[in-house]
Amino acid sequence: xxxxxxxxxxxxxxxxxxxxxxxxxxxxxxxxxxxxxxxxxxxxxxxxxxxxxxxxxxxxxxxxxxxxxxxxxxxxxxxxxxxxx
Numbered sequence: 001x002x003x004x005x006x007x008x009x010x011x012x013x014x015x016x017x018x019x020x021x022x023x024x025x026x027x028x029x030x031x032x033x034x035x036x037x038x039x040x041x042x043x044x045x046x047x048x049x050x051x052x053x054x055x056x057x058x059x060x061x062x063x064x065x066x067x068x069x070x071x072x073x074x075x076x077x078x079x080x081x082x083x084x085x
Contacts, residue, residue: 012042041083048076 001008001017008017019027029035051069054060060068 037083041080044076044080044083047079048073 001014003017003021006017008014016028019025029038051065051072055062055065055069
């Protein structure tokens with residue numbers, strides 16, 4: 001993302017930048033605990049994407065991908081469920 005002379009190139013950094021630019025830092029969490037929770041959930045969601053990117057850009061057979069993705073998905077969803085309650 002280019003905003004004048006400012007270049008921001010990571011998706012999460014872009015979201016943080018936009019929140020600050022719009023004077024809506026409340027969207028980043030009202031407290032340190034909220035911000036840590038949001039960052040943790042974002043990390044879990046990023047983990048969910050990994051097996052799919054590996055399948056799309058890698059050379060794994062579909063059955064191998066399916067088995068690994070299922071294990072990863074089950075683990076990540078369990079973590080997410082624990083975080084969100």
